[in-house]
Amino acid sequence: MHRPPTAITARTWMNTRVRVLNVTYEDFDVVPAARAVVLLNEELAITLVEHTPRFVVRSQHVAIPLPHTIQLLEYVHTPPRPAIDDDARASFAAVLARDHHRCAYCGQPGARTVDHVFPKSRGGGDHYGNLVAACSDCNGRKADRTPEEADMPLLWVPRAPRTDQKRQQAIWRELAPTT
Known part of the structure; x- marks a missing residue:
């Protein structure tokens, strides 16, 4: 059962979940969109796939398209599961x-x-x-x-x-x- 994407607003974008990949493209985590935007703003990650429908998170000095999938720019070691x-x-x-x-x-x-x-x-x-x-x-x-x-x-x-x-x-x- 596939649900159509819901409209994202200035009040709801933070509830979106974003997939985080390690620098090796391995699945790393799923984080709240607010955390993903911080990682992007701090230049610790890059956006690989933007959220659909497109939504831009704006502040006074920054406009960042809401990501669906981001990639870390440095390898983070994770213990094997x-x-x-x-x-x-x-x-x-x-x-x-x-x-x-x-x-x-x-x-x-x-x-x-x-x-x-x-x-x-x-x-x-x-x-x-x-x-x-x-x-x-x-x-x-x-x-x-x-x-x-x-x-x-x-x-x-x-x-x-x-x-x-x-x-x-x-x-x-x-x-x-x-x-």
Whole structure:
């Protein structure tokens, strides 16, 4: 569900969120627009993508187009984030979000339950590689059997979400020159 951009006014521009990239174009943070404007004004960052619709932040001596994405001009070291792998413990909400609420057995949207691929009653764990979104009908039909025993093959292999990689790919697409 994509919402149309809302009009920005002199009273609301500060509520806008701005993506910050490190000098290496790696995703760094999301900050309030007021902080981004300070970074631009202090010449610590440059604007890579302007906000759409265009809005100019003005003061007595400065006019800065509101940015959508900025890049820092000096490298800022960030500690590596812990890797989330298929054996990491998963919450049911995270599994439903990862699978976009689509049943892993029938493919129908609107799944509201989570199924253990290898049943919990038989030692299956609560980790990303063993949990899938499932509609109530499929979850009940599979019961405490494996997909093979229930003759219900999975439509995809459950894996840990790769949100950092997906976000970085989205950044590369956004910054790619259009021809």
